[in-house]
Amino acid sequence: MESSRIALPIGTALDRFIKNNQEQFQYASGELSQLLRDIALASKVVNREVNKAGLIDIMGAMGTQNTAGDQQQKLDVLANIRFTRALTKGGEACAVISEESETYVDLNNDGKYVIAIDPLDGSSNIDVNVSIGTIFSIYRRKSPIGKSISEADILQKGEEQVAAGYILYGSSTMLVFTTGFGVNGFTYEPSLGEYVLSHPHMEMPKDGKIYSINEGSANSFSDPVKKYIQYCKDNNYTARYIGSLVADFHRNLLKGGIYIYPATAKDPKGKLRLMYECNALAFIAEQAGGRGTDGKGRILEIQPTALHQRTPFYVGSESMVTKAESF
Ligand code: AHM
Numbered sequence: 001m002e003s004s005r006i007a008l009p010i011g012t013a014l015d016r017f018i019k020n021n022q023e024q025f026q027y028a029s030g031e032l033s034q035l036l037r038d039i040a041l042a043s044k045v046v047n048r049e050v051n052k053a054g055l056i057d058i059m060g061a062m063g064t065q066n067t068a069g070d071q072q073q074k075l076d077v078l079a080n081i082r083f084t085r086a087l088t089k090g091g092e093a094c095a096v097i098s099e100e101s102e103t104y105v106d107l108n109n110d111g112k113y114v115i116a117i118d119p120l121d122g123s124s125n126i127d128v129n130v131s132i133g134t135i136f137s138i139y140r141r142k143s144p145i146g147k148s149i150s151e152a153d154i155l156q157k158g159e160e161q162v163a164a165g166y167i168l169y170g171s172s173t174m175l176v177f178t179t180g181f182g183v184n185g186f187t188y189e190p191s192l193g194e195y196v197l198s199h200p201h202m203e204m205p206k207d208g209k210i211y212s213i214n215e216g217s218a219n220s221f222s223d224p225v226k227k228y229i230q231y232c233k234d235n236n237y238t239a240r241y242i243g244s245l246v247a248d249f250h251r252n253l254l255k256g257g258i259y260i261y262p263a264t265a266k267d268p269k270g271k272l273r274l275m276y277e278c279n280a281l282a283f284i285a286e287q288a289g290g291r292g293t294d295g296k297g298r299i300l301e302i303q304p305t306a307l308h309q310r311t312p313f314y315v316g317s318e319s320m321v322t323k324a325e326s327f
């Protein structure tokens with residue numbers, strides 16, 4: 001959708017941005033804006049915890065595993081609690097789907113929105129002081145308000161997202177989001193405790209020369225993926241892989257590039273989760289002029305059949321994703 005492009009200056013606080021751009025928040029009853037504020041607030045708390053992770057004894061594995069069998073880190077658990085609590089408080093959400101919870105959390109029958117969230121992605125990077133992120137998608141519920149929620153509310157296609165975003169806990173902390181009217185990026189100003197507009201109307205370069213893939217698994221990539229990687233090398237592309245989806249995606253959004261997590265022997269359906277990792281980033285990519293596919297079709301058109309469903313993921317600059325697909 002076309003942005004109405006109200007020119008707000010760099011440095012505008014998130015709250016002011018939301019107030020001045022209400023036409024970009026559909027169904028204008030204020031709940032979607034409030035959800036975004038709640039997520040922003042929770043992210044500040046998580047940011048504080050991420051920043052002091054090296055100082056206090058909250059680092060390291062908790063000894064429990066999440067639904068996918070990954071070791072849960074204490075910060076993952078904390079982030080999950082912070083975000084779920086923030087989303088529960090205002091009553092806008094009827095359900096939360098989280099990477100850290102096996103089933104969805106049923107919140108409030110009067111809530112209008114369903115949120116899918118990966119509270120802290122890239123968790124293997126926590127202990128080594130490398131950028132990590134939060135990824136979120138927001139959907140309207142489909143069932144009547146006041147009734148209990150149904151599967152149709154939970155398992156929605158990515159194209160039904162009304163908003164999506166991520167928080168990158170990096171050398172600075174950023175909130176990047178879309179409500180379907182383009183993409184805007186806000187940088188956290190710690191001394192003010194505010195997100196301020198730093199990257200208005202973000203657009204992904206149509207083409208790029210950065211490819212991001214875990215080449216350690218190359219032996220088990222399909223032939224087309226192998227050929228595409230060879231094509232990148234033959235054309236002197238630059239390989240950049242942090243192993244933190246939000247950070248890899250963010251770099252490619254700014255500089256032009258492609259991120260690939262294909263099917264591998266270990267993860268025959270890909271590693272990444274459709275509902276709370278790929279959908280949000282595919283929506284943001286499209287809103288910034290890029291593309292997101294599973295190698296066969298548009299990520300946003302995949303009908304999820306399970307909460308923690310995985311998918312191969314190709315996302316980034318339009319020409320690069322199209323080229324990769326052509327292999
Ligand atoms: P997580 O949800 O357990 O943190 O895993 C997702 C992460 C992504 O951030 C990252 O892009 C990918 O897994 C890295 O996987 P690999 O180590 O196999 O390259």
Ligand code: MG
Nearest residue numbers: 099118121122
């Ligand atoms: Mg994750």
